[in-house]
Amino acid sequence: MQQPLTSVPVSAPPAQQLPPRPRSIDDTGLSMTFVSDLVVRALYLIGEMTGQQIVDLLHLPYDNVIDQAINYLRREQMCEIKGTGGIGEKAYRYQATVRGVERAKEIGERTQYLGPAPVTLEAYIEMMQQHSTQGLIITEDSIRQAFSHLVIGEALLQQLGPAINSGKSIFLFGHAGNGKTSIAEAVAKLMSDTIMIPHAVIIDGQIIRVFDPIHHDRVPVPASLDHTYDKRWVLSKRPIVIAGGELNLDSLDLVYDEY
Structure with missing residues (x-):
């Protein structure tokens, strides 16, 4: 028997957990040429843009970053x-010149990306390691609150606690309709803290979009911190993906598949 599921409140992290605002192009991890290419491609595809509009598109600060790229292009x-x-x-x-248009077309042969500047792969890996669930500690009271909407045995609760705090995969099994999905959803609610997700990542010169507003739930950053962090990152609830599949003993046998 289930009661209405209540979500755990999510609050923004302290300022020190937000990636700092880049103070120079070097701080972005990107090269002058790369940032300039982003700017000139934006001018080519969008047309005339103000410095502020370029800032809003690329999510990079104007001082010592966008202004340096514009000066280089000029x-x-x-x-x-x-x-x-x-x-x-x-x-x-600002507007792209004939030479700028030619450069933008060259860039367009390599990538069709237009949007927030990417972060480096190294920065992405470092951030994901900081947000690993292996460092997440869930108390017994939190577990009981998360499962309060379910009728669940004490023995199972005592098993779930250590399994959740292990930060590793949990395998739920049982007959259809015995509550596996409800338990999985409750576990997911326990991990509804916030993490930083980049708009995009650059890997070997290729830009890959990461943040997806359909699957990632953005969390507002306090106005007092708006000008202190790197806006290439988005504060979001920890993404949750729930997938299910039927598994029986035959599925564990090694069988030949001609396809």
Whole structure:
């Protein structure tokens, strides 16, 4: 018998858990050429853009990052200032030159990506290691609260606690309809903390999208921290994927499959 399932509240992490805002192009882990390529491709595909619009698209800070890329493109005669829409350099409107268009077309032969700047594979691996479930400690009270909507035996609860805290895979088995899915959903709710997910990762020159608004549940960052962290990362609830399959003894036998 089930009662309404209540989710565990999710709060934003402390500021020190958010990746710091890049203070230079070197801090991004990307090269000047790569960041400049992102800018000139955006100018080619979108058209005239202000400095602030480029910042909003690439999720990189203007000072010492986007402004450096724009200055590089201007020196190389790949973009030019077309006017201004306000006060300050961020309000300048930029446009790709003929040379910039040629460069953008060359880039388009390698990638069709347009969006937030990627993080490096090394940064992604480091962040995922920090968010490993093996460092997650679940108390007995938390477990009892998570399973309070289910009628479940004390012996099973005592087994689930160590299994969950192991941070490893849990194999639930039993007859159809005995509550395996309900237990799996309750375990997932226990791990509803927040993690940082990148918009994209660059691997061997290829940009791979990671953040998916359909499968990742974004968590708002407090306004007081808005200008302190790297916005190439998205604060999200820990993603949960539940999949089921029927398994019987015959499935464990080694059999020949001509296909």
